[in-house]
Amino acid sequence: MLGTVALDTVKTPFGERKEMLGGSAVHFAMSARLFTPVNLVAIIGEDFPQKHIEFLRQKGIILTSLLKEKGRTFRWEGEYKGDLNSALTLNTELGVLSAFRPCLQQAEKRIKRIFLANVDPDIQRHLLESMCKPRLVGLDSMNYWIAHKRNALLRLLKQVDIYVANDQEARSLSGEHNLIKAAKWLVRHGPKMVLIKKGEHGVLFYTPGFIFSLPAYPTDKVIDPTGAGDTFAGGFMGYLAGVNKISRKTIKKAIAYGTVAASFNVEGFGAEKTSRLTLRELDSRINIFKRYVLF
């Protein structure tokens, strides 16, 4: 998976953490690793703490394409006020990320299931085009690229299977307010499948002929939502990669796993909870979740 490794400083009504391990690649990997081997394609600076590298390695994440370059690691600083749904970005320091060119080991080019987390769409495309006949490609992006690199993103959409977006992104890219109309618009522009994340309201999956929707796992223990979307994507893509089969049944199950993985993410700072998560805990919460949503 392609994404960012970051040092996050986060303040919420429940406390504060300085320069903890974060970034889309880390959050994604913490849930995906429960289902499948995860190769992490990202960049760090010389200042990146060695303990984080050892920690990722301990978790079984494959780091052969984690580049270390001169300069500082990507840093993000944000705060959540009473409404824990949206972060106020206090500071972003791109550091080595601004000159990131992913570079894969030869063997990694034959990986068949790829997730391109939110980075510059040109970098995403560069990585995708270096791959040898991938079978399943997932893509995430963000409002910044929709506004500033819309054409590059639209071109990239034609090359992916699943586009994962939050509700605002889906609306802003499609110009449609109704999320099903937005999903239909997106499918007309490339991806076979669209997965719209609605934060505390859950997700909506759309592919022609098949709609699926789940609420979020109901929890009142929201400590820090940073990385919930990436954790969701990791559970979703990880499960699909693990079962190596795309059907209505596996997609539903993948969405349920992603949903439940994200619920663990928000219950602690950064990846504190997801990094200790086991498949057993995930399955046990899936069973509780079933009682919450099945009628």
Added chain:
Amino acid sequence: MLGTVALDTVKTPFGERKEMLGGSAVHFAMSARLFTPVNLVAIIGEDFPQKHIEFLRQKGIILTSLLKEKGRTFRWEGEYKGDLNSALTLNTELGVLSAFRPCLQQAEKRIKRIFLANVDPDIQRHLLESMCKPRLVGLDSMNYWIAHKRNALLRLLKQVDIYVANDQEARSLSGEHNLIKAAKWLVRHGPKMVLIKKGEHGVLFYTPGFIFSLPAYPTDKVIDPTGAGDTFAGGFMGYLAGVNKISRKTIKKAIAYGTVAASFNVEGFGAEKTSRLTLRELDSRINIFKRYVLF
């Protein structure tokens, strides 16, 4: 059920209707009637078209406590722009509603299942206190009363079993942003059960020891959402009254019926679609809904 009968003028991107039959009591009754007899406690003015009365009677609604008073019928005029989730109120004319004192037939005082739709909490309490040992009491309100008659509303909460609120109302009354925390706060203040309506994002039900959540029925045919919440409440309360049993199973089913009934409501202006709805159509959409949300 206690509520309003109104003449609604509505404009949406899909068209306009002038002085059509509306109001919380009408929308509620259109879905509740599919499960149980519905007595309508409301007020109309002298100008209320006779054809609407005949229409309600045809639908089997019991109108013995529909008061007709001197003055004009309650009128509401609103517009929905691109975002069909929130109405812009252009005009409200209370008319006879401003002096409404519900007055029940003796026999109606023994009705056991009651829904108090959004009117002045003092009127709601007045009606409730005239009832003879009701078994199940549902309550709806709105932001206006939360802001202007908070104490009256809090007092009333202690006398009801189910409080049905939208997410904004639940947040504003409880002061809690997290909806589960808000629901817990509400339960501490009276009702055994809380049902939070989240519009296009579905609903969240809470009672101590039992949480249940469903997304909305996914539809891209939203024509006019006016009355969706009341239609939901009508399906929910109507089903519970019909089966005459409160259990986890019946609550889940009631929420599913309410959800699906509301999806018909939004697909036409006012009660155009729900007034023609049959239980068969509702059941058939419940089955489609199951495919959309069960994993």
